[in-house]
Amino acid sequence: MNDPSMCIARDHFASTSAGRDVDYQVLLPSDWEEGERLPLVLHLHGAMSSSASLELARPFYEDLLQRGEFPRAVVACPSTPTAGGFYMDWPDGASWEALITDEFPEHLAVKYGPFTETALIGASMGGYGALKVAFGDPDRFAAVAAISPAVFPGETPEDVPQPNLPSVLGDLHQAMANGSGDADTYVGNSVYGRARFNAHRIRDTALPILVDCGAADEFLLHEGADYLHGVLTELGIAHEFRLVEGAGHVGPAADARTRDAIRFVGAALGPFRRSNHGVHAAGEHRG
Template identity: 75%
Template sequence: MRIVKDHFAATSGAQEVEYQVLLPADPREGERLPLVLHLHGAMSSSRSLELARPHYEELFREGEFPRAVIACPSTPTEGGFYLDWPDGGGAWETLISAEFPGHLAKTYGPFTGTALIGASMGGFGGLNVAFGDPERFAAVAAISPAVFPGETPQDVPEKNLPSVLGELHRAMGHGTGDAAAYTRNSVYGRARANAERIRRAALPILVDCGAADEFLLHEGAAYLHDVLKELAIPHEFRLVEGAGHVGPAAETRTKEAIRFIGAALRRRA
């Protein structure tokens, strides 16, 4: 597989967005491929795709991942978070869900389908985008997603809001604790609002988290698991004993999440 590095002038984010694309090494004229949006975590960049490249390549060689266009844009953490901000503050969810795929389609499309995979902040973004428009996506896999054990600004314990997670928590409520905005920007709020659509779309969903996550994200992942069960939304939930937010187990779990996406795309082929 080969990596292409590029950038484009995004109107949604109102700035130049750098991105990387992982492609089959042997392009075939007229071939239509699925698109995989690989969303990086906080304080990261499109280099996340370079780090994951060996997993994609290994699974492709083993026949467990199809020929695909895999793309990762660099997006900001604070002031980004894969959210659309009010008052012209940037529309990063719109960029991920619409503008960036549209830009890629001009060169690599049209696509046969689109899947989402992300870790931490990227897991939050992937779930939010997929639950907001479930019919559009072939699958979503979230590794250690940045979700909280509560559904309103007041419900989330302070211990679950260290550092950048506290910034995300405030950003979901537009920095003012706006409960309606918080719900609109919440994975739970979208799951509840669109439960019937998600079920009808038969969206393949993976939620994976280490049971020893240093940022207590396993508590949010377990809460999400319970909400999805309550809503009768089929999904796969993996809570990996002894695993933290990073480390060797996280690498293995990333590979398994890519395998999950690959299986979903192969079923659609």
């Protein structure tokens, strides 16, 4: 098992949680053998995207594996919808969070597991989903990395300024309250609400957390990321915060930031596990 390359497998399964067939892609070592126990990394894509997101990230995973900066692992990305999805459980519809937390990993475990541990990484909408899932049950995860996460500078439906709600972000904002404006439902679907409710568990597990955002994000997500940094600091939750000067939501810095996030997750897994994760100041970026 010395081949440093990785291969993509494409598949689908009938999801009870989603009430439909769900396409997904899996990235794994080219010389993976049945029975080999590896960690699982759930790679969550952004809005208006799909499991094809993993194909775009494949060169980063493969290069870091070759460099010894990412362990042998199974990386998997399911296709989830934006409208009616948003990595949420809908009261009268599909349960997309349950798909991520339970059904999809269980399905993967039959084919590629059992897994030694599970980590989460996501960008934009996927960053929101990764943080929400991790903070909802921190004991289950080895690490979480969020790149330009779709989080807002406010904790209730009324707190979020209108400029922070363009297009799909406005849809997410409404969806967090299931379209009702109910504050309790909104908080239950909020990264901040999960962090506050489970702060003691997150601290006790010393969950490695990365929040990375460009300081020139076109959708003003840097304001939400900075707000999240403040909440986690207030709660005494250790995390790594990177606000990258001049970087937007996409652009030249995006590839380097994605690589760094993958490296961060890799450092928390198995033999790569690092013992300390600290809080870093806004503006710091580690390459």
